[in-house]
Every structure is written in structure tokens, then in C-alpha cells.
Amino acid sequence: MHKTRQTLAHVYMVLFLIFMLAPLIVMSGAAFNDSKLPSIVPWRGWTTMWFSEMIADERMMWAFANTLWVAVAVALISVVIGTASAIVINSIAGRARTVLYGLMISTILIPGVVIGISTMILWTKMGNAVGTEFFLFNPGLHLSVLGQVSYIAAMVMLLVLARLQSFDAGLEEAALDLGASHAQVMRRILLPHLYPAIGAGAAVAFFQSIENFNVTQFTRGGADTLTVYVFSKVRAGITPTINALAFLLICVTLVLAVIYEINRRRRARIEAAREAEARRAEEAML
Amino acid sequence: MSAGIDLENVCCDFGTFRAVDNANVSIKPGEFFSFLGPSGCGKTTILRMVSGFIEPTQGTIRIGGNDMKGQRPNQRPTALIFQNLALFALMPIWENISFGLEVRGVDKATRRRKAEELLKLVDLPGAADKMVSQLSGGQKQRVAIARALAVEPQVMLLDEPLSALDLKLRQHMRAELRAIQKRTGVTFIYITHDQGEALAMSDRVGVMSQGRIQQIADPREIYNNPVNGFVASFVGENNIFTGEVQQAASGMASFATPHGQFRARLGEVTGKAGKLYVRPEHTLLSATAGAENAIPVTVGDVSFEGNFITVHATSDSGATLTSELRNDGSATVPALGAKMFMSFDAARAAILPDANVRG
Amino acid sequence: MQELLRRYGSGLTLIMCLLVAFWLLMLVIVPNITLFEQSFRPYLPVSEIGGPRDVYSANNYLKVFEGQVTSSLFGIEFEIPVRVRTFLLTIWYSMVVAVLCLMLAYPLAYYMAKIVNPKSLPTLILLLFIPLWVSEVLRAFAWWIILAFKGPLNALLLAVGLIEDPIRWTNMGFTGVVIGLIYTYVLFMLFPIYNAIQSLDTNQIEAAEDLGAPWWKIHWRIVIPHAKPGIASGCVMVFMLSAGSLLVPSILGSTTSQWFTQTINETFNDALDWNTASAYAFLLLILCTLFVSVAMWLFRVKLSDIAK
Numbered sequence: 001m002h003k004t005r006q007t008l009a010h011v012y013m014v015l016f017l018i019f020m021l022a023p024l025i026v027m028s029g030a031a032f033n034d035s036k037l038p039s040i041v042p043w044r045g046w047t048t049m050w051f052s053e054m055i056a057d058e059r060m061m062w063a064f065a066n067t068l069w070v071a072v073a074v075a076l077i078s079v080v081i082g083t084a085s086a087i088v089i090n091s092i093a094g095r096a097r098t099v100l101y102g103l104m105i106s107t108i109l110i111p112g113v114v115i116g117i118s119t120m121i122l123w124t125k126m127g128n129a130v131g132t133e134f135f136l137f138n139p140g141l142h143l144s145v146l147g148q149v150s151y152i153a154a155m156v157m158l159l160v161l162a163r164l165q166s167f168d169a170g171l172e173e174a175a176l177d178l179g180a181s182h183a184q185v186m187r188r189i190l191l192p193h194l195y196p197a198i199g200a201g202a203a204v205a206f207f208q209s210i211e212n213f214n215v216t217q218f219t220r221g222g223a224d225t226l227t228v229y230v231f232s233k234v235r236a237g238i239t240p241t242i243n244a245l246a247f248l249l250i251c252v253t254l255v256l257a258v259i260y261e262i263n264r265r266r267r268a269r270i271e272a273a274r275e276a277e278a279r280r281a282e283e284a285m286l
Numbered sequence: 287m288s289a290g291i292d293l294e295n296v297c298c299d300f301g302t303f304r305a306v307d308n309a310n311v312s313i314k315p316g317e318f319f320s321f322l323g324p325s326g327c328g329k330t331t332i333l334r335m336v337s338g339f340i341e342p343t344q345g346t347i348r349i350g351g352n353d354m355k356g357q358r359p360n361q362r363p364t365a366l367i368f369q370n371l372a373l374f375a376l377m378p379i380w381e382n383i384s385f386g387l388e389v390r391g392v393d394k395a396t397r398r399r400k401a402e403e404l405l406k407l408v409d410l411p412g413a414a415d416k417m418v419s420q421l422s423g424g425q426k427q428r429v430a431i432a433r434a435l436a437v438e439p440q441v442m443l444l445d446e447p448l449s450a451l452d453l454k455l456r457q458h459m460r461a462e463l464r465a466i467q468k469r470t471g472v473t474f475i476y477i478t479h480d481q482g483e484a485l486a487m488s489d490r491v492g493v494m495s496q497g498r499i500q501q502i503a504d505p506r507e508i509y510n511n512p513v514n515g516f517v518a519s520f521v522g523e524n525n526i527f528t529g530e531v532q533q534a535a536s537g538m539a540s541f542a543t544p545h546g547q548f549r550a551r552l553g554e555v556t557g558k559a560g561k562l563y564v565r566p567e568h569t570l571l572s573a574t575a576g577a578e579n580a581i582p583v584t585v586g587d588v589s590f591e592g593n594f595i596t597v598h599a600t601s602d603s604g605a606t607l608t609s610e611l612r613n614d615g616s617a618t619v620p621a622l623g624a625k626m627f628m629s630f631d632a633a634r635a636a637i638l639p640d641a642n643v644r645g
Numbered sequence: 646m647q648e649l650l651r652r653y654g655s656g657l658t659l660i661m662c663l664l665v666a667f668w669l670l671m672l673v674i675v676p677n678i679t680l681f682e683q684s685f686r687p688y689l690p691v692s693e694i695g696g697p698r699d700v701y702s703a704n705n706y707l708k709v710f711e712g713q714v715t716s717s718l719f720g721i722e723f724e725i726p727v728r729v730r731t732f733l734l735t736i737w738y739s740m741v742v743a744v745l746c747l748m749l750a751y752p753l754a755y756y757m758a759k760i761v762n763p764k765s766l767p768t769l770i771l772l773l774f775i776p777l778w779v780s781e782v783l784r785a786f787a788w789w790i791i792l793a794f795k796g797p798l799n800a801l802l803l804a805v806g807l808i809e810d811p812i813r814w815t816n817m818g819f820t821g822v823v824i825g826l827i828y829t830y831v832l833f834m835l836f837p838i839y840n841a842i843q844s845l846d847t848n849q850i851e852a853a854e855d856l857g858a859p860w861w862k863i864h865w866r867i868v869i870p871h872a873k874p875g876i877a878s879g880c881v882m883v884f885m886l887s888a889g890s891l892l893v894p895s896i897l898g899s900t901t902s903q904w905f906t907q908t909i910n911e912t913f914n915d916a917l918d919w920n921t922a923s924a925y926a927f928l929l930l931i932l933c934t935l936f937v938s939v940a941m942w943l944f945r946v947k948l949s950d951i952a953k
Binding site: 218 | 790795892
């Protein structure tokens with residue numbers, strides 16, 4: 001074959017990567033351009049003033065704090081609900097499983113607009129019905145949390161379920177047979193096996209929550225999250241402070257990605273060394 | 287500490303399928319007892335009922351004289367060794383071994399000491415801080431045994447624990463298991479479909495088929511005096527002749543078959559129809575016919591296997607027969623196509639009923 | 646259920662079932678039922694809620710058919726209600742986005758699964774994942790910068806000499822929206838297809854090659870049929886995400902590119918008519934679900950294939 005087609009494939013990959021990454025580079029570059037409009041052309045010289053303006057932007061910092069606590073709350077609740085659901089789905093069978101599983105997955109496909117409006121209406125209506133002013137029943141970011149959990153929990157569920165498929169139920173029986181209680185089996189055997197997936201689920205939930213707009217837009221009441229704030233800025237004439245923010249976020253993402261990759265390689269090396277030792281032990285025995 | 291186990295009229299149904307039918311067995315304290323049978327014969331179900339993962343549909347299971355009804359796995363004085371060992375891959379070896387103590391609230395220093403002791407017992411010192419993935423198959427085996435021993439069970443239940451190992455290691459581990467059992471004095475119940483394992487290790491063997499226990503006896507008895515056709519053919523090889531019992535007297539009978547008239551021991555046959563079983567190593571090949579039980583054959587295929595020689599021959603009446611000759615260094619190898627006589631001692635052949643199954 | 650009890654005991658089973666019930670009932674089923682109920686009530690001042698005028702009617706849904714505009718298709722001019730038009734255009738351009746994403750992602754998915762050196766694959770995936778971790782609003786914003794009238798794309802094209810005058814990208818109907826949606830959601834097409842192709846035994850491809858099949862035939866007869874669940878799930882994901890997107894159309898849209906979610910947003914947040922917004926949201930949900938169900942039925946894929 002294939003020489004030409006292989007080359008074409010490589011070229012296509014590079015073009016695709018440029019398509020995916022160039023916008024981020026352009027956006028980051030604009031953070032350093034000394035121009036009132038966020039752009040890299042024309043270049044008017046280096047500046048870091050957009051970063052200091054960003055720090056000085058109190059509304060943005062406030063939105064940033066809001067985003068963080070919403071994301072942490074969503075990650076926590078989604079991990080608990082998603083893990084429980086995965087365990088339940090994994091040990092039931094038949095029609096009940098099909099129906100429950102279908103219902104759970106379908107939440108990912110429901111448009112965020114629908115989730116936002118329905119969550120808002122349900123909780124405010126319940127508040128009206130009970131006649132309480134309790135904060136839970138008023139519009140606000142706590143409703144955004146509930147709305148976001150409704151579909152992010154499904155993502156966590158899928159990740160944990162995939163990991164459960166590689167779990168040997170015999171380990172649970174072995175632990176029970178050795179005298180462990182059900183709670184001990186859960187804490188010492190099942191959950192440790194699931195931790196990688198739970199960690200990944202928490203990360204996915206956290207980032208999904210940070211970037212959520214649709215649900216938040218319909219439930220937030222008057223509060224801002226970063227996404228909502230950036231959106232309002234983009235609509236109402238922007239300064240490159242947003243670019244400064246974007247640049248920092250991209251850097252954080254990159255650093256996290258690199259740490260993850262280094263960690264993954266280190267673990268793979270350790271595991272390979274262990275297996276080599278097992279092979280040597282095997283050979284020594286014979 | 288070890289305890290005996292009694293199964294009284296134990297049955298187990300899965301829906302309409304009866305996995306275990308009316309099992310009665312009394313296993314003595316400190317005994318090495320094997321359940322032997324093909325897959326699906328109900329042996330694993332018995333093990334899971336004893337360990338408490340399944341409740342019997344009928345009947346009573348006693349361990350050390352106590353009725354186990356309603357006792358959960360974690361309340362029974364048993365420890366199960368799983369077919370795939372079920373070691374906890376995310377814990378180091380010593381935590382694996384002392385897990386049973388950890389869940390009983392034993393403090394860490396004691397647990398560690400106990401784990402080291404047990405590792406010495408199973409001949410694996412210095413492995414305490416390794417991870418499971420660092421061990422070879424045989425070493426994992428020992429860790430599994432040590433983990434089960436840590437909770438000081440009165441009964442150890444082993445579910446084909448050697449099946450994942452390769453042949454050489456398996457033979458090595460047989461001796462090892464037997465030695466550990468003798469050292470600890472714990473009652474072992476061992477499940478296997480490998481007759482060699484069962485015969486080599488056990489004090490007594492229970493042979494099972496289709497949910498029923500066919501015979502319980504020590505290994506020699508099982509091999510030399512099988513009670514029915516299933517036991518005879520599941521444990522070891524046989525030449526089989528179908529025919530009719532004619533005259534019976536003092537435990538011996540004459541037996542008419544299309545291949546000739548034979549004399550053999552008479553088993554628990556009801557009616558006249560039955561089958562005659564004789565093992566290949568209990569046959570002789572000679573140039574001349576003896577007094578009784580001689581069949582004229584033509585030597586078909588001869589394979590030299592070192593310590594013995596297997597001869598496949600066809601009788602003049604059309605039966606395919608096998609004879610195993612011990613290679614004592616002087617044995618002459620029969621020539622291909624040679625006309626010979628195959629004969630056997632009447633005391634070494636038995637007329638047996640078919641397997642014990644529900645009618 | 647019995648297995649659950651046997652494996653985890655009654656206490657843990659109860660807790661886990663309560664968690665699942667809270668999720669599915671309180672966060673999914675009941676809110677949607679409430680939405681449905683609310684969509685049939687009129688929009689009234691607070692004092693009149695529960696009063697004699699608070700009766701069920703389909704009026705909110707009928708508002709979809711108000712306000713005719715003139716539209717043309719294939720040169721034929723016709724009158725169509727403005728919101729129906731918005732809705733149809735939303736569906737149409739969401740399909741366009743899904744198809745374009747498929748065309749862009751399929752070759753790369755195949756490349757990642759079968760051609761690229763497995764050693765550099767993790768790095769490649771990592772690079773591709775970076776935009777996914779950067780928030781959607783920033784991704785749309787990045788394209789807002791690039792597509793600006795005096796932005797880098799026009800500057801580049803002018804410099805290369807491909808165009809003589811700068812182009813108003815964000816004022817060309819749905820162009821900006823489609824570009825933004827593709828950029829935002831193409832990875833949701835890439836990874837399902839990659840997963841599907843990866844599970845295809847390479848020997849099958851080599852066997853087909855060995856039997857003399859040309860490359861396009863190998864794809865048409867072997868790779869694509871095998872990757873069908875992945876393709877289907879990618880298409881469904883991208884379609885639903887696009888149709889439900891509010892950010893991208895709001896940021897990259899032109900004066901003529903109204904998206905149906907924008908209509909809902911204006912009704913809910915600007916006009917504060919929650920009841921009509923409920924009706925619209927419900928319509929969006931039902932019609933998209935119907936559309937996806939029909940598509941899935943046509944291509945014979947199940948909902949359980951969509952996962953991941």
C-alpha cells in the first residue's frame with residue numbers, strides 16, 4: 001500500500017491536530033497582545049496587563065469561586081450516585097436492568113435546556129406548594145448542582161460500570177468467607193478496585209460541571225459561574241481578560257495532563273517489573 | 287483444631303434442576319477428603335453448601351456436630367480456597383494473609399507476625415511485602431492457603447485450586463498440599479475432576495455423577511473395587527464387555543458375551559444384563575490360550591511409553607481391546623499383526639451395574 | 646435484586662437503591678413530569694395562579710404556529726410560522742454538523758486505531774483531549790476571535806492571497822454556528838468510532854487486502870459495518886448536543902441564525918414565561934427523541950450501544 005496513503009494519513013492527523021489546537025493557541029496569544037480587542041492581529045506588542053486586570057475583576061473572581069464550589073459539589077454527589085448505580089446495575093439482570101440502564105443513559109442525551117427548566121420548575125413549585133422560603137426551593141446554584149448531577153451521574157456510572165466488568169465477584173466471596181462483613185467487603189475489596197474509575201469519574205464530573213452552561217443558565221437565579229460570566233462578557237463587548245483566564249485554564253489543563261501521563265507510565269513500568277519477577281519465579285521453580 | 291462434617295440427605299435444586307441429590311457422607315476430623323467427578327456432577331455445589339454460599343433445599347449439614355442452617359459464610363468455621371484463588375490484587379501479600387484477622391479487629395503488629403509465621407509454614411518466607419502480581423502461580427497458591435489458614439478454620443474447602451497450574455507444578459503442589467494438611471491437621475475437603483489428584487492426595491474419595499454420590503471409599507478401593515460402571519470408567523481405563531449373567535456362586539459368576547464366555551466377580555447387578563470391566567494393566571498377552579478368560583486377538587497398534595507398553599488389539603469377534611504391559615526391561619514387544627491371546631484373571635474382572643442415577 | 650442482597654447485604658443495598666431512586670425519580674422523572682404538566686398551564690400573574698383562569702390548555706404549544714414569515718426553498722417561496730422554521734433549521738443544521746463530524750472523524754479514528762504507532766497513541770489522545778477539557782464557552786470564544794472580521798483567519802487568507810476582501814464569517818447565516826459546533830463536538834464523534842474500530846481484528850483487514858479488495862471496499866464492507874455502533878452513537882451524541890447547544894449559536898450566530906434553544910432561552914429568561922418555555926423545551930425533547938429513535942431504528946442500533 002500504502003506509502004502514499006500512509007503519508008496522507010499522517011498529514012491528515014497533523015491537520016486535524018492543528019484544527020483542534022490552533023484556536024487555543026490563538027486565544028492564548030491574544031492574552032498577551034496589547035490591544036483592546038481580543039485578537040492576535042494586528043500585534044501591538046507584549047503585555048501582561050490583562051492578567052492584572054483579570055485579578056482585579058471582582059465579579060470574575062466571585063464567579064470563579066462559585067464555579068469551584070458547584071463543581072466540587074457536583075463531583076461529590078455524582079460520584080456517590082454514579083458508583084451506587086453502577087453497582088446496582090452490575091448485579092441485577094433481565095428487564096429491570098434494561099429499563100434502568102436505558103433510563104440512566106438517556107439522561108446524557110436530554111438537552112441541557114430541558115434539564116435546566118424542569119429542575120427549576122420542580123423545586124420552585126415544591127417550595128410554593130409547601131409555602132416555605134427555605135433556600136433549597138429558590139432559584140440558585142444549588143439547583144444548578146442538582147440539574148448537573150442528573151446527567152453527570154450517568155457519566156460516572158458508565159466509567160465505574162466499565163471498571164466493574166473487570167472485577168472478579170469471587171473476591172467478594174473470598175472476603176465474606178474469611179469473615180468480613182458486607183461493609184468491610186465494600187470498603188476493603190470492592191471500592192479499592194473501583195478507585196481508578198471513581199477518580200476518573202470525579203475528574204470528568206468536575207470538568208463537565210465547570211463547562212456547563214445550559215443547566216446553569218436556567219437555574220442559577222442571579223448568581224454567576226465562570227461560564228455564565230464569560231458568556232455575558234462575550235455578548236457585551238470584551239476585553240482580553242477572558243483570554244488571560246483562558247490561558248491560565250489551558251496551562252492548568254496541560255500540567256494536569258502531563259502529570260497524569262507521567263503517572264500512567266510510571267505505573268506501567270512498575271507493573272511490567274512485577275510481572276517479570278513473577279515469570280522469573282515461575283522459571284526458577286521448574 | 288479440626289472438625290468433622292456430616293451431610294444428611296442433602297439435596298439442592300436450581301429451579302427444576304436437581305444439582306445434588308440425597309447426599310450422605312460423614313467426613314472425619316483431620317481427614318483429607320476429595321469429591322471427584324466430571325464438571326456439572328454437583329461437587330462444587332456441595333462445596334458451596336458447606337461454605338454457606340448456597341443453602342441446601344433439603345437435608346442437614348453439620349460441622350463439628352453443629353447444624354449450619356442459616357449460618358452465613360462469615361459465621362462458619364470453614365475457609366474456602368477458590369479455583370482462581372481470588373487473591374486481593376491491591377493488597378500486599380501480608381495484608382492478603384491477615385485479611386481474615388483484620389476484619390476480626392486484630393491489631394496490626396499481631397497480624398503482621400501471624401502473616402510472617404504462616405508464610406514460613408507454606409515455605410514462602412520474605413514475601414510479606416510483595417504484591418500479588420510479583421508471584422509465580424505456585425507461590426500464589428501458597429499465599430491462598432496461608433490466607434485460608436490464618437483464620438484458623440476447622441475445615442478447609444478447596445475448589446480445584448491446582449487446575450490453573452501446569453503439569454509439573456501441579457504434581458509438586460500435590461505433595462505440598464498433602465504435607466501442609468498433615469502439618470496443620472485441619473480437615474480438607476478437596477474438589478477435583480482429576481482422578482490422579484484425588485487418588486494421590488486423599489484419605490478417602492467420594493466419586494460423583496449427575497448429582498449423586500456413587501461411591502465413598504479410600505483411593506485403592508475406588509480403583510480396585512469400583513461399585514459400578516461409572517466409577518470404573520471415570521477412574522482409570524477399562525475393557526468393557528456387554529453380556530448376560532448366567533451362573534452365580536459365592537461372588538463369582540459366568541458371563542456370556544458375543545466375544546466369548548468369561549468368569550468374573552459379580553457386583554451389585556440386578557437382573558441378568560450387565561457389563562464386565564477389566565483394566566488394561568490386568569490383562570496378559572500370550573501366544574497360547576490359557577484355561578479361562580482368553581480372547582483370540584490380532585495386534586493392531588503398539589505404543590511404547592517408557593514404563594509401560596500399550597497394545598491395541600482387535601478380537602476375532604470384532605471388539606477393540608487395550609492391554610498395558612509393564613516394561614520390566616525384558617518384556618518383548620508384540621509384533622504388529624501378530625495373532626495372540628488376551629487373557630485376564632477372573633478375580634481382577636468385575637460385572638457391574640451402570641451408574642446410580644434417578645430412574 | 647437477590648444477587649444484590651446476597652453480595653452486599655440489606656443495609657448497603659437499601660442505601661444504594663435509595664441513591665438510585667433519588668437520582669432517577671427526583672432529578673429525572675419527576676422534573677420532566679412537572680415540565681410536562683406546567684407546559685399546559687397559562688402564564689398568569691402570581692395572584693391568579695390556582696384561580697379560575699388557571700386551566701389546562703394546549704395554548705402554549707399552539708404559540709409555535711404564530712407569526713408567519715416568508716421563506717424560500719429551491720426557489721419556491723412559502724409562508725411558514727417563524728418558530729417552526731427555527732425548529733426545522735435547528736434540526737437540519739444539527740444533522741449537517743453530525744454528518745460533517747462523521748466525515749472528519751472517521752479517517753482519524755481509523756488512523757488512531759489501525760495505522761498510528763501504538764507508542765505515540767497516548768500522546769496523540771492526550772493532545773486531542775486538551776480542547777475537550779477547556780470549557781465549551783472558551784472554545785466558542787476562540788472561534789469568535791478567529792472568525793472576526795479583522796481576525797486572524799481573514800488575515801491569513803489575505804496574506805496567502807486566497808481572498809481579496811475580508812469575509813464576514815459570522816454574518817453568513819449558519820456558517821459560524823456550524824464551524825463552532827463541529828469544533829466543539831467532533832471529539833464526541835471521534836472516540837466512539839475509535840473504540841469501535843479498535844475492537845476490529847486487524848487480520849480481517851489484512852485478509853481482505855490479501856483477497857484483493859481495494860481500500861474503499863475494505864472500509865465499506867468490513868470496517869464501517871464493524872464500526873456501526875460507534876458511528877451511530879457518535880452521530881446521536883453530536884446531533885443531540887448540537888440541537889441542545891445554546892452557547893455556540895449565541896456566540897457565533899449571525900442575525901439570521903436563530904437556534905431553537907435561543908428561542909427557549911428568550912422565552913424563559915427574557916419574557917419570563919416559564920409555561921411557554923416549558924412547552925418549547927418539551928417539544929425539543931420529544932421531537933429530538935423521536936428523530937433519534939427513528940434514526941436508530943433505521944440503522945438498527947440499540948440505546949445500549951450508545952454508551953461510550
